[in-house]
Amino acid sequence: MKNLKARGVNVASISYDSREVLRAFADTYKLEYPLLSDVGSKVIRAFGIFNTNVSEDNQMLYGIPFPGDYLIAPNGTVRDKVFLPDYQYRPTVSELMLRNFADDSGATAVEVVTSALTARISLSTDRCFPGQELGVALKFSLRPGWHVYGQPLPDNYQHVDVVFDGEIVGRQSFEFPPARPMMLKALGETMPVYDGEFRALGKLGIKWSPPPEVKFLGDSLGKRIEPGPYKLIGTLRFQACSDEVCEPPQAIRFELPLTLEADAPPAASKAD
16 A cells, blocks of 8 residues: 555545445455445446346346456546456456556566576566466666567567466466567568567466355366465576577576465454
């Protein structure tokens, strides 16, 4: 929260739940930001995120929104939004911060250093729940006279890429800025390259699994993701070249620590 306030960002949550339900929820989890009750889902409908897949007969869930985050500017316009295609993955506020403020100061990071470049890979946060989507930032700084390749590229060259693997890694993607065409005299070809400094952003979904008390899904989602410390394993691939030499493609492994939080217990109702 302190990091958000430092950026001038205020947080509020909107739900179709009643004030009583939200008050009990906020008290249980000691929440420091307002929970706004949208009974009848009027605001939810106005934002176009009303889940029409839920039948009116389902009194418990009818009116629920598709979960996501909005970043709204002081003039009321939507500056950015993050929504995911299903309920198993949820966006994180840290991902929005990374995208909009280049804010990776509080996150965990690793540096890859070679004779041609320095690459810094960072996560938007070092703590999350299973099923959340994190932001990933890649900052490249190349020595003068050196470049790496972008896309599209012939198969015998290696473009810059970052790939994560491991038991907790779900969906992932990376968006790189457009590479600039460069005429390489030694090759007699024009190739897409990056030189100097550039930044790319990625998304990393941490696998979700149901808590032990949810029996109806059985083993359909595979091994349960337990809370605790993990090491995210990634591979940075690139090929660095200069006017005089072209190094062979490299695939450098790295690790980033990530702690998965335990599922929060359900908030007690007044009836309990």
